[in-house]
Amino acid sequence: VDLAALQARLRTFAEDRNWVQFHSPKNLVMALAGEAGELLELFQWLTEEQSRQIAHSNPDMQRVREELADVLIYVLRLADTLGVDLESALHDKIALNERKYPIEVSRGNAIKYSRR
Amino acid sequence: VDLAALQARLRTFAEDRNWVQFHSPKNLVMALAGEAGELLELFQWLTEEQSRQIAHSNPDMQRVREELADVLIYVLRLADTLGVDLESALHDKIALNERKYPIEVSRGNAIKYSRR
Amino acid sequence: VDLAALQARLRTFAEDRNWVQFHSPKNLVMALAGEAGELLELFQWLTEEQSRQIAHSNPDMQRVREELADVLIYVLRLADTLGVDLESALHDKIALNERKYPIEVSRGNAIKYSRR
């Protein structure tokens, strides 16, 4: 996937419709979080086990797939608007996590998970 | 960017630490929305204009960049866990939006924005 | 509890600090959702059973109690700013739900929960 190409396509989409004026970082963050809220609503009453089984339900997965795309669209728009290079941000964050949670220490306990 | 390669790296990261057990779709959705909440907190008291200017502030952008990476990490993990092909989901959603909001109609008004 | 008295106290708190200028409904909604995100982070890696047991853990409950208070504070501020009478809004919504989910139909299935 070429994230830059996807961002260019989404930017053109907004420009063609004169919608860039609405896409301030503040507004895009709200839209991103609103779409994350729609994902929550799809999973809120499921048990964890049911949430794993949802992959086998076509109608449910269709909605999950759409909401995931919506979240990703706003992630891409926000990064584009702010000039964030997502790929390098991702690599830096993963490298940070690797230092923060060494395998030997993290394996076998779940301290990150037992208390935030 | 090779999203599949990033997903493989994140999957290995979780497997190495025995964390896959915690990464049910339900839990990953909560984590994604929690990270979106951290983005909200960075922007909630800014005016829209200040949110545009944030790109010029190094310390602020460092935090925004990290939170954006966190959101994207959980998007990738969630898609991987559920077997969603993000690239095709994205293309389908953009194509849907192109049909839903034709340029001629959408341009010059902002009906999508005036009322959801 | 006198919600109106609590709202007056929160309003005075904001006025005394010259913070009313930041409390636009848009910003308050973001702050409310940001605090909801902090609640998510406290529960995201817990099983449902662990989430029930959290009531017996003093340090965890102290944080949950604080985040719940933060959410409620922004609910009260938002309602106050917009002139919403929360008590009547609540009564109307419960009455609506009673009509929407009759006991005889809702009991024994969980249609509301099986699919949103």
Add this chain to the structure above:
Amino acid sequence: VDLAALQARLRTFAEDRNWVQFHSPKNLVMALAGEAGELLELFQWLTEEQSRQIAHSNPDMQRVREELADVLIYVLRLADTLGVDLESALHDKIALNERKYPIEVSRGNAIKYSRR
């Protein structure tokens, strides 16, 4: 408003429909955050000024009022399930904020708002 009476009414509502089984704290937190997401969607494309004017629009306010009620319903259910006394939690949090943000220091600047 008698919050305890409202909580009792909501508890009976859930019991009558055999829905208490779904109301684990983890699930209620997701539902609360999902409703906060719906509030975000109502405000995400509005300017701050438009968000202040929304109070004068009957159809918009009807939706805001309903979503605010939904958030409050889940705050009440969550507190009830966990045994949190909301009124005392609120008083403690406001008292904490009064110590944390003294009027003399907080007035005239907006340090809380300029950087979180």
